[in-house]
Amino acid sequence: MRVFLLSLLVRFGCGAQLQSEMYGSLESPNFPDPYPTDTERNWTISVPDGFRITLFFSHFDLEPSYLCQYDFVKVKVDGEALALFCGKEETDTEAVPAQRVITSPRNSLSVQFVSDFSNEEQFSGFVAHYSAVDIDECSEHGDKDLLCDHFCHNFIGGYYCSCRYGYQLHTDNHTCRVDCSGAVFRERSGVLSSVNFPGPYPKSSDCWYRIELEAGFRVQMNFDPRFDVESHPDISCPYDHLKIQAGSREFGPFCGAQSPGIIWTDSNVVSIRFHSDDSGENLGWRLSYSATGSQCPVPEVPPNAVMVPIQTEYSFKDHVVFSCQQGFLLVQDGGTSDRLQLECQADGSWSGRPPHCDSKILTADKHPTEPPP
Template identity: 60%
Template sequence: MELTRVIVILAQCVWPLWTQVIHLTDIYGTIKSPNFPESYPKEIDLQWNITVPDGYQIRLYFMHFDIEPSYLCEYDYLKVYSDSEELAVFCGKENTDTERVPADNVITSPRNVLSVAFRSDFSNEERYSGFEAHFSAADVDECRDRNDEDLVCDHFCHNYIGGFYCSCRYGFLLHSDNRTCKVECNESMYTERSGEITSADFPETYPKTSDCTYRIDNHSSSQPSRSESLVGEQHLPVCSPGRFCSQ
């Protein structure tokens, strides 16, 4: 066993120092090992970089898989990753304690890029037919459920193929960030002798990016009392969402 590991390490040192990279930008296609369905060659270092438009993910699934088995896939292997995130490493013909095969599983990239790297070492004791895989672009549903801290839109989210847009409830305006819903509440005038002031959308959570000013004007009341006339015009601005500042 130790001699085998030494041979593997030496073989890795003399493997080709370059990788053949194939760039794919179609929204669907097929990836095959060299010579498929015949046995693949020795000392292969091949990588497919798949890119689809923004707003899409990439789905990858295998129709055939037969790569030399080895402990933890240290000989021949196929690796799938997105940017620097490793998604899977496969080798062998069936799942074991140390080897994984894709079987009927579908791999979905977290973003619009996906890379598939295939490596074969300096020798194969048997003939292995390699693999055949298919990929396709899949629309990202940006409106799918998320936690309250990561909502795409404040009020309503509308998904379409390749993107999404937000809209607001009646009485609200869409902020310039195209996601946040705000209210226009500047210079609200109160002339009644008594009443109450509430934050926008009370008792619901007040809107983000709120900047409201409430003006209380007692001069317009008929026959004001002495105490009222001393009060005169008052301003109660909302300096930031949910906080009142007196002047």
């Protein structure tokens, strides 16, 4: 039993040896003397993140066999074999590492040496050297957009991202976002859009816009037919979306490729919120807005009067001016004047009543000139 247990310890070793330096070497047991029979030895090489491992055999002398059934060296990553070697360097076998340099796809690598029950020719084994090599993530990554939104900068052991002017690096250190909140539009008409429209809008951003018009006006919005916001085929706008709040009414959320078209509101104050997540290359949206006001009835033009401008409809803040034809005086509230201006008010009424025009002769008779005392 003691001999059997001792044989197991020699065969399977005492666990893998951990190599954590940035460079080093491995040798078969007893090197440069012949390696023992019935032996297994394992090494695990680990270097910091941001590096890979290169492995090179400077000496290799193992028992040759078909498909390396007897003695062999196996190089593995995460349990999967990268290479299997056996034989002598002087022979013409494909199983010898020769001058081949093995590069691991990750920052860890394992090497396994196994010998069977015989070593009749006294093979000397192997010497291998490893070193950590820096990964240039910026040039090696297949899709740079998944690595950095805008700019990628490599350094030894890693990389970092930066953004174009006007953007800010998100807390994920990969995404470039913008500060697009707080813009207030007070003109009676205007245009607003997602950042960069019609180019891809920034990721991981929450944009807030506000339209504030004078009381009595209502906001009308007209969306550009080009509308492209990331969507989902089964769920309503789970990623990016546009929402509009106008008074007590909410419009949206909007996403996908269908433009919202024209939206009429009953409010003079509108809030627009646009959210984007950390992925996607959609082109965004644009809208133009205008002010529509309360409608006032078309004024009736009194006899002998002239009104400008003549329109089919009048809205809040529109003006009309009354004057009289030649030979008549404009009379309003007991007084006379040359002209009278009325304004359409927020409640849809005019600021005064239309005047009337009296003949100057009749007006003079009503107000005779008194002789001087």
